Amino acid sequence: MINVEIITIGDELLIGQVIDTNSAWMAQALNKIGFEVKNMVTVGDNEKDIEKAFDRALLRSSIVLVTGGIGPTKDDITKKILCKYFDCSLRFDGEVLKNMEELFTRSGREINPLTYGQAYVPDASTVIQNKLGTAPATWFECDGKVLISMPGVPSEMKWLMENEILSRLKATFKQDLYIQHKTYWVEGYTESALAMHLDEFEKDLPGNIHLAYLPDLGLIRLRLTGKDENEQALSEAMQTQAAKLQAAIGEKILTEEDKPIESVLGKLLTQKSLTLGIAESCTGGNIAHTLTTVPGSSQYFNGAIIAYSNEVKISLLKVSPADLDKEGAVSETVVTQMAQGVQTALRTDCSIATSGIAGPDGGTAEKPTGTVYIAVAYRDKIISQKFSFGFSREQIIQRATNAALLMLYKLIK
Amino acid sequence: MINVEIITIGDELLIGQVIDTNSAWMAQALNKIGFEVKNMVTVGDNEKDIEKAFDRALLRSSIVLVTGGIGPTKDDITKKILCKYFDCSLRFDGEVLKNMEELFTRSGREINPLTYGQAYVPDASTVIQNKLGTAPATWFECDGKVLISMPGVPSEMKWLMENEILSRLKATFKQDLYIQHKTYWVEGYTESALAMHLDEFEKDLPGNIHLAYLPDLGLIRLRLTGKDENEQALSEAMQTQAAKLQAAIGEKILTEEDKPIESVLGKLLTQKSLTLGIAESCTGGNIAHTLTTVPGSSQYFNGAIIAYSNEVKISLLKVSPADLDKEGAVSETVVTQMAQGVQTALRTDCSIATSGIAGPDGGTAEKPTGTVYIAVAYRDKIISQKFSFGFSREQIIQRATNAALLMLYKLIK
Incomplete structure (x- = not known):
């Protein structure tokens, strides 16, 4: 080796x-x-x-x-x-x-x-x-x-x-070993619950194939790694185990591509010829940035409105000043209006909106640091959800970005 | 130790x-x-x-x-x-x-x-x-x-x-050593030109103080690191060397804070009570994201318009369709209009705008991948500049972000 x-x-x-x-x-x-x-x-x-x-x-x-x-x-x-x-x-x-x-x-x-x-x-x-x-x-x-x-x-x-x-x-160097990885993004399990569910599968794995769990931002990355001197035999063994794994957790597999969620979502938007607009408050541009790291994203990404101030939420996203006043910027009502507002302003099929408290300041007893509302829209369907993403500013922004991209992916899949 | x-x-x-x-x-x-x-x-x-x-x-x-x-x-x-x-x-x-x-x-x-x-x-x-x-x-x-x-x-x-x-x-563990770092961001030198300029200074450094060069996105991070068992003596020696260094390159030191440019700019905006709006095309939200990683950025950052499509450049940033047609989106004319447009739309004192070709596709002989126009505005002063940021998409976005933040910092400093 x-x-x-x-x-x-x-x-x-x-x-x-x-x-x-x-x-x-x-x-x-x-x-x-x-x-x-x-x-x-x-x-x-x-x-x-x-x-x-x-x-x-x-x-x-x-x-x-x-x-x-x-x-x-x-x-x-x-x-x-x-x-x-x-x-x-x-x-x-x-x-x-x-x-x-x-x-x-x-x-x-x-x-x-x-x-x-x-x-x-x-x-x-x-x-x-x-x-x-x-x-x-x-x-x-x-x-x-x-x-x-x-x-x-x-x-x-x-x-x-x-x-x-x-x-x-x-x-x-003569290549004397072949290595193959196959990664699944799995949702709906904690790491330990997934491991218990896959206990039999794992015990029956051949010696040259190994299963690894990588919890990542609310999902589990599950990785099969195989090594063999014979490429053909390795491919076949990996396929056999992949089929068994799919039989065990098929409906919980979000994707088999070992790519970040922005690439997976981008591919789906391209396939369906859909366009996307973003309205970000607490995530401050990170969703737009993450989407545009993917080459070819101009195919589906029209643009974003980063509405950090309430003034911008009102003027560009047409959020109701009365609702802003009554419910606060960090609320289901406002984030839903932001998602609708950006869909209209940028004339897109889909949209994502975020509003939350990324900290370190701004948290209250009712809405502590880490509270984030996310809304995603696909034509006239809109769903929204409240999250608690912990304490660290960096982690809150990153988790909210991942959760938002995932929510839209599930809505349009 | x-x-x-x-x-x-x-x-x-x-x-x-x-x-x-x-x-x-x-x-x-x-x-x-x-x-x-x-x-x-x-x-x-x-x-x-x-x-x-x-x-x-x-x-x-x-x-x-x-x-x-x-x-x-x-x-x-x-x-x-x-x-x-x-x-x-x-x-x-x-x-x-x-x-x-x-x-x-x-x-x-x-x-x-x-x-x-x-x-x-x-x-x-x-x-x-x-x-x-x-x-x-x-x-x-x-x-x-x-x-x-x-x-x-x-x-x-x-x-x-x-x-x-x-x-x-x-x-x-009883602390038997003190370590102090002092970092300067230096502009206007290549790494080797700066090293030649500081040759004498470096030769005269005491044995326990060391100078390191870290070229980073068009600037040099210059770091003095000192180690000593006596904290007081170390502080004094570091101050002496820092004063000598400042005498040698004083006017080229952008900042003495070992903080990224977004923090340095944020501090300046806060001190001057200025507000900032961003219009991004090729950087796709990374400037807004970078600014909002800094806690307290809501003090000066009103928001951003990520105008990935020309339609959004026209509708929200009031870029002239005729100029877009004649000069192309990646041009000094358009990026200047974007900077003015976002200043008006978000009612801010300052603005930054970017338009370029982040690749891998979209480059031409005249405007190859890596060509980026940046404009920055402070009230009625606007300056713009053309850059060539290399081949890699990730690097182009990152370099354009740093260059843009730096341009604005210099304009309002």
Whole structure:
């Protein structure tokens, strides 16, 4: 089995100034071509810690992917350590300079001496050009294993992985294992209730197929993961187990696509040629933002009115001032009027509206922080629901977004 | 020095299904009380890998924080491994059951046998009640070191850290090191140009103060980090260096607050009692969302019109149909009209408008993917600018959001 280890380098990670999103992205990309990540490690810009991480990784893994620490400034020391570790020196690489010159000409800047230093690369490595930045990737081989150093900037790392590194890894390492995941979004169970319901199913699973539960914002993501050396046999075994699972919980499966709810909803809207408008108060634009992260969303998403102030609720969404006064902005009456108002204003088939208290201030005994009303409309059908989403502002906004998208999905499905 | 290691457990992390945000949050919280995180490690739900991670962590760190793998289902094995590792068995804990009963009563559910199992805890541990969930934290001591197991659900981990664990760590470990960070957002330099400019300053830094460069969306975050056993001496040394740094690049420092631009802008709007409205096309709600992640944003943020379709640009933002036709939606003329239109529609002092091509489709030779026009208005002053933000949809939306907030900040500062 080809084990992969990911090492991310940077003090900014260890002090929590930056969240590492690279490792998850790399793991997904590697899984798709049959490589398994067994360890992820983060260390600071510190010689000893980086060397120890290299030692351990090369001992237990065939492929070591390293990101970070190769910028032009003094705090970036990975390149120096790579030279020492692989007992080599720096050599000038004309291709790296040429690539930098193209980048700088395009943006009308001049290469200064520090940037120029990026054209020096460890001479024990194969250099992989980075079309998006000044630091190339470098590929080291030792005892049949490889260690690849890449920039930590996510867009540059992704470009290098997609265009160069994944294909080279596939060519270098014979794929001896196939990995397949199948994920279901299941509604209407708590994690433990679902586990009890699936107890027999789980006991009867073959040894190479594994079931995992991932509770996520009111739903359970249920994941079957299978591994086998024979791709055909694995596909068949996965299909058999998937059929059994569907027989057990079929009606509670929301979707079999391992995609976020905004993609699942977007696909349904496209299929049915429906348009959507959003009226957001407490979620402050997050529903519109979430929908528009999906490429092609302009097909069905007309727009949104973020009505943070009552004035905007009245002027653009035609909410009744009397009802606002009587019931308050956070009420079923107002959120229903918001959903209708945005349907009219943006002339859409469907709409979503939210109004709630995201905190930390604004909560009362009757309507504490976390209280959110959501209404969804599909032509002349409107439904609304009251939720309690906890204490944290971030979590309330995120949960309300998910719940709203899910409510609309169920209404039009 | 008190070293901390963070171990996150879960197959969902290793296959990239979930991004680990817990580690960064914990690192920030620990830094504030003088503890340094030296290693972050992620392993799967696998007995051997978890045990090895415990071994290494307890060898090199005084405090080991573990999250994940303590849910009620079969794939969660951390509790079993903790018993084996600390050579103890499970005991029933009445307080944990009582806490679960309260949680379940509140949400009107019944405790099933699997959930009931959560009341069994390793008897070598001190149990720390988790008011937000069924899995308590457990605290193990061995040879003057501690290992603490917590749930992986971010809200539960944060609640436990803030209310219980940080204070207990402070009481257990004498703080022998103080850590101070000071961060500046610097504009108008590339990373290497700034590093060359600060070469002398950096060479003259005392050994316990370190300078780090973090390029981020068109700005550089410059971070001074100091460590010392004497808090007073550290504060003084940091002040001296901060003054030198300001003398060197004073006019290019955008802010000294280590806060995202939306907070910095929000503070300025509050100070000046200004209101803000947003008109978004290509950013699809992300600017409104970003602004409303800041508590108290309802003070200055009236609302937004997300005009994804041209129809909405015309009907709600009063963009001229003739100009839309002649110049196209992605143009200086249209984005300027959008900024004026939203100022009028939402009656605000300031506004931001965006129109661009976020891709992957829609680009042309003249206006390739990544082309974004941004306009910002402050009363009757309006400025607009054209940008090229690269290839990736996610990056284009994020960069446009930052650039827009920054443009408005500079206009009203």
